[in-house]
Amino acid sequence: MIDRRALVSRHDPELNGPDPFSPLSVGNGEFAFTVDFTGLQTFLPTETGSIPLCTMAQWGWHSYGRADALGGRERLRLKKYDAGGRTVAYMTDPEGQKELFSALRVDPHRLNLARLAFASGLGAELEPAETQATGQRLRLWEGRIDSAFRYRGEAVSVQTLVHPGLDVLAVRVESAALASGKLVFGLAFPYGSHREDASDWSAPEKHETGETAWGRSECRLFKRSLDGGHYFVALRCGPACSFRRTGAHEFVLVSDGRALEISLGFSPAEPAGPPPSWEECRQAAAVYWADFWESGGAVELAGSADPRASELERRIVLSQYLTAIQSAGSLPPQETGLTCNSWYGKFHLEMQYWHAAHFVQWGRPQLLERSLGWYSSILDPAKDRAASQGYSGARWPKMTDPSGIDSPSTIGPLLCWQQPHPIMYAELLRRAGLGGAALEPLAELVFETTEFMADYARKEEGSGRYVLGPPLIPAQECHAPLDTLNPTFELEYWRWGLAAAVSWAEGRGRVWESAADRWRRVLAGLARSATASGPLDRRVYLAYEGCADSFGRLARDHPSMLLALGMLPGGFVDRSTMAATYEAVLKSWDFESCWGWDFPAMAMTAARLGRPEDAVDALLMVTPKNKYRPDGHNAQDAGLPLYLPGNGALLLAVGMMAAGWDGDSGGAAPGFPADGSWTVKVEGIGKLP
Numbered sequence: 001m002i003d004r005r006a007l008v009s010r011h012d013p014e015l016n017g018p019d020p021f022s023p024l025s026v027g028n029g030e031f032a033f034t035v036d037f038t039g040l041q042t043f044l045p046t047e048t049g050s051i052p053l054c055t056m057a058q059w060g061w062h063s064y065g066r067a068d069a070l071g072g073r074e075r076l077r078l079k080k081y082d083a084g085g086r087t088v089a090y091m092t093d094p095e096g097q098k099e100l101f102s103a104l105r106v107d108p109h110r111l112n113l114a115r116l117a118f119a120s121g122l123g124a125e126l127e128p129a130e131t132q133a134t135g136q137r138l139r140l141w142e143g144r145i146d147s148a149f150r151y152r153g154e155a156v157s158v159q160t161l162v163h164p165g166l167d168v169l170a171v172r173v174e175s176a177a178l179a180s181g182k183l184v185f186g187l188a189f190p191y192g193s194h195r196e197d198a199s200d201w202s203a204p205e206k207h208e209t210g211e212t213a214w215g216r217s218e219c220r221l222f223k224r225s226l227d228g229g230h231y232f233v234a235l236r237c238g239p240a241c242s243f244r245r246t247g248a249h250e251f252v253l254v255s256d257g258r259a260l261e262i263s264l265g266f267s268p269a270e271p272a273g274p275p276p277s278w279e280e281c282r283q284a285a286a287v288y289w290a291d292f293w294e295s296g297g298a299v300e301l302a303g304s305a306d307p308r309a310s311e312l313e314r315r316i317v318l319s320q321y322l323t324a325i326q327s328a329g330s331l332p333p334q335e336t337g338l339t340c341n342s343w344y345g346k347f348h349l350e351m352q353y354w355h356a357a358h359f360v361q362w363g364r365p366q367l368l369e370r371s372l373g374w375y376s377s378i379l380d381p382a383k384d385r386a387a388s389q390g391y392s393g394a395r396w397p398k399m400t401d402p403s404g405i406d407s408p409s410t411i412g413p414l415l416c417w418q419q420p421h422p423i424m425y426a427e428l429l430r431r432a433g434l435g436g437a438a439l440e441p442l443a444e445l446v447f448e449t450t451e452f453m454a455d456y457a458r459k460e461e462g463s464g465r466y467v468l469g470p471p472l473i474p475a476q477e478c479h480a481p482l483d484t485l486n487p488t489f490e491l492e493y494w495r496w497g498l499a500a501a502v503s504w505a506e507g508r509g510r511v512w513e514s515a516a517d518r519w520r521r522v523l524a525g526l527a528r529s530a531t532a533s534g535p536l537d538r539r540v541y542l543a544y545e546g547c548a549d550s551f552g553r554l555a556r557d558h559p560s561m562l563l564a565l566g567m568l569p570g571g572f573v574d575r576s577t578m579a580a581t582y583e584a585v586l587k588s589w590d591f592e593s594c595w596g597w598d599f600p601a602m603a604m605t606a607a608r609l610g611r612p613e614d615a616v617d618a619l620l621m622v623t624p625k626n627k628y629r630p631d632g633h634n635a636q637d638a639g640l641p642l643y644l645p646g647n648g649a650l651l652l653a654v655g656m657m658a659a660g661w662d663g664d665s666g667g668a669a670p671g672f673p674a675d676g677s678w679t680v681k682v683e684g685i686g687k688l689p
Contacts (some may be wrong), residue, residue: 002300002681003426008140008293011317012043013631016135020045020632021641023053024138024145024434025323025339026160028288029370031057031167031266032162032338033116035623037133039147039158040171040185042126044197049638052197054112057167057336058329059268061109061345061401062192062226076100078410081471081481088389088471091408105399105407106207109194110334110345111226113232113266116169119186123252138631140321143289144282162325163281164288167266170281178255184252185262186236186246189541192226194344196563196639199404201587202270209249219228219274220251226315234265236274244313292324297685299658306677308620311356311628316654318632319647320362325643326351327355331374337644339633346407350418350475351501352599353567358652360428361659368425369434375422378404379448386452393451395419414473414481416456417490420497422449427500430684451515452502453494454522468524469544487544488529492564495572498523528562531577535588538580541573556593559585559602566605568599569662569689579609586614591623593602596634598648599626600653607657607671608664615671616678619650652688659685 013024020038023045025034033051036043041053058656067073077097079087094101118126134155136147147158154177161170177183190199191207200206210223218241222233240256253262265275299316301309326337330354333403336342339477352371359367361639375396381404382394389395397406398415406413416457426442434442457677459464471480474487505516527545535551541561543550550561561581565573582605622625625636626646634646657671659682664670 004293004298005141007298007300007302008317008615010617011136011314013141013318015133015630017133018635019630020041020047020050021635022629022633023051024136024631025322025325026138026145026162026169027097027338028162029325029328029367030166030330031162031169032325033160033162034339035145035147035160035458037136037147038118038131038149039136039145039160039173039475040117041115042131043128044115049641051633051641052112052199052340053115053341054198054338055114055116055169055266056110056198056340057113057266058086058232058331058338058357060113060266061108061110062229063107064103064192064194065107065529067100067107070100070103073104073405076104083469083471084460084467086390086458090389090413090471090611091406092410092413094408094410095128101408104410106194106344108345108401109192110198110341111191111192112198113224113231114264115186115188115190115199116171116262116264117158117186117188119184119252121181121184123184123246123250125186140317141289141293143285151175151183154180156183160284161281161436162471163276164285166275167279169264169266170276170278170285171262172259172278172282173255173262176258178260180253181259183257185260187251187253187264188247189222189224189233189249194341196341197463198292198345199340207249211245211251221270223382230268230465232267232462234267234271234275234641236263236265236277237261266550285658292364295654295684296364297659298681298683299654299685300681301679302681303594304677305373305679306616307406308616309678312616312620312654315628315632315650317649318628319651321652322632323355323358323644323648324364324367327648328359328370330370332356332371333644335640335645336642341644342640343399343525344430346401348399348418349396349421350398350415351597351645352418353421353424353527354649354652356648357428358648358655360425361655361686361688362651363686365429365432365434367633369429372406372422372425372442372445374402375445379445381446382407382656386455391452391455393453393455394445394448395452395456396422396449411473411477414471415475415477416468416472417493419449419453419456419474423497423500425503427689431689446504447512447515448502449499451667453497453501454515454519455524457494459525460527464525465527466522467527473545475563476554476558478554478557479543479547483544483547485545486527486530488541488561488652489563489568491529492568492570492572495523495526496568498526499571513628528572529561534580534584535582536583538583539577540581540584541577551588555585555588556590558595558598559589562605563601565608566601578605579611582606582609582614591621592625594623594625596636596643597649599623600649603653603671606657607653608661610665612657612671612673615653616673619657621654655685656688658682660685660689
């Protein structure tokens with residue numbers, strides 16, 4: 001039996017000095033707060049590639065309104081493509097309409113809701129030279145950050161956490177510097193921005209902050225107004241404090257004693273009462289996080305002879321925490337979660353599999369279920385999108401916001417591998433035991449998703465087979481849309497999705513039975529994945545049919561042909577051909593161009609091929625985008641300093657390697673080497689299909 005508290009706690013991130021590239025966060029999936037070494041947001045980072053310090057919620061969005069001023073989405077000119085005799089229009093061409101094209105991509109964007117920081121007794125920013133970090137630890141078991149520093153020689157201790165069920169930040173500070181007035185708190189509100197830090201501090205005239213005493217004297221209510229939108233922040237602190245406004249959007253909170261407890265509640269509508277106290281939040285967080293770690297899955301690698309085991313175990317533990325606070329909300333997450341903006345805060349639906357499918361596998365299905373209601377809420381826009389392109393069913397967007405409206409892009413609207421994802425989520429949840437009435441909303445998603453898939457696969461004149469594309473951009477996005485026909489991964493995902501949907505149709509009545517007949521016809525007629533002689537003179541799978549440069553000029557970005565047997569069970573994949581394909585990728589690929597989820601995805605393929613040594617090597621490959629910082633984040637580059645699909649993919653791969661998959665060898669930890677170099681204990685993890 002795994003001592004879970006010992007397993008988790010030995011990987012508590014500990015920082016002994018300022019690290020703007022690895023700040024710690026607390027959150028609950030709906031709301032998150034990221035801090036510097038002071039436990040607040042005192043020193044905003046300026047270094048290239050550093051991670052911004054933001055306060056973000058799933059509901060926290062802002063729009064400039066520029067697109068409306070330019071005539072709105074209706075004015076956007078679409079580019080027409082010939083899809084095998086059917087004309088389909090996509091919003092992929094910015095030429096002659098760059099301003100509107102850009103405005104529709106930028107709005108809406110996520111908003112930094114507030115900054116809570118330490119300030120000097122006069123309310124000014126602290127001087128770094130007068131502030132010395134003495135230690136900081138994220139206590140994973142409690143969901144709390146403990147920070148210690150010295151300010152002008154005085155010791156300061158800070159505890160920071162977020163309520164597990166409410167958008168409430170709670171902070172407790174103790175220091176003689178509070179009682180002496182050397183140290184106070186600054187609360188400030190920025191204007192919205194699409195930039196990485198989601199903040200514009202230079203435009204005070206563009207927004208309003210109203211403030212009133214509320215209930216008891218130690219409570220304040222702030223009403224924020226930005227471009228027609230509103231949100232509220234409720235402040236609660238102890239009686240030994242005073243409060244003053246220092247600017248249009250800036251406030252100072254002063255303690256009369258050496259300890260102060262603060263809770264800040266954030267909401268899109270005016271709250272009915274003050275937020276819970278610090279102590280109430282602390283107790284709730286302690287109960288929640290202990291239960292989180294005690295339930296669900298766990299993998300322990302202690303005792304392994306392989307020197308990489310400790311680092312892999314650290315990544316596993318921290319990835320569970322980060323995805324729980326960043327990727328487990330009521331909306332699909334953006335690639336940087338609730339830490340900062342990437343792609344303007346919008347979420348990419350093809351990435352949600354990597355973000356969140358592991359929650360089901362690791363025994364926490366409710367953390368994926370939270371976001372599936374959103375798919376139902378945008379079903380009508382998804383059906384409208386399909387109909388506007390001449391298809392039946394529902395076509396899911398690629399880059400979107402809570403509205404479910406797709407964003408214009410030269411690439412995004414032509415992607416399709418996000419389409420079968422709702423079927424995958426439904427299948428994973430059904431395998432995990434979800435049944436009865438809880439399955440019905442998912443059944444509707446499965447039906448409408450599959451209706452589009454069956455219609456999107458066109459019947460090719462002459463051959464009679466059903467094909468995908470062109471126009472199409474595959475998961476490996478470096479390919480031209482008019483060249484791409486029958487990409488290997490997408491074809492296999494279509495097969496898997498159609499077959500799964502047929503199984504859902506059993507016993508569901510005439511409408512489903514009639515649809516399932518169509519789905520079966522398409523499934524039976526789908527083209528086979530293309531192969532050719534590869535760089536090792538063995539037959540390999542190509543990126544798509546006719547792509548002679550699959551392992552030459554185009555051997556970069558995602559090696560997506562591997563996903564057909566890895567992410568997917570590969571029911572129509574020839575294993576010897578895929579083994580040769582894997583070797584061709586190892587020989588030919590530019591791994592520096594890969595992304596964080598590619599390495600776990602490769603590990604999944606290697607595991608299914610019975611190559612556990614290769615699986616571990618892929619998972620821990622030393623290459624720029626496969627590094628994990630002290631806080632557990634998978635950094636990509638200066639423009640993407642964290643990347644949660646990498647963390648989620650790592651959990652999927654490790655869970656599969658440790659607990660297995662349908663049709664595995666039946667042995668313990670079938671994806672890890674059995675030569676004695678790895679000691680793997682696993683609890684609470686289910687098999688993948």
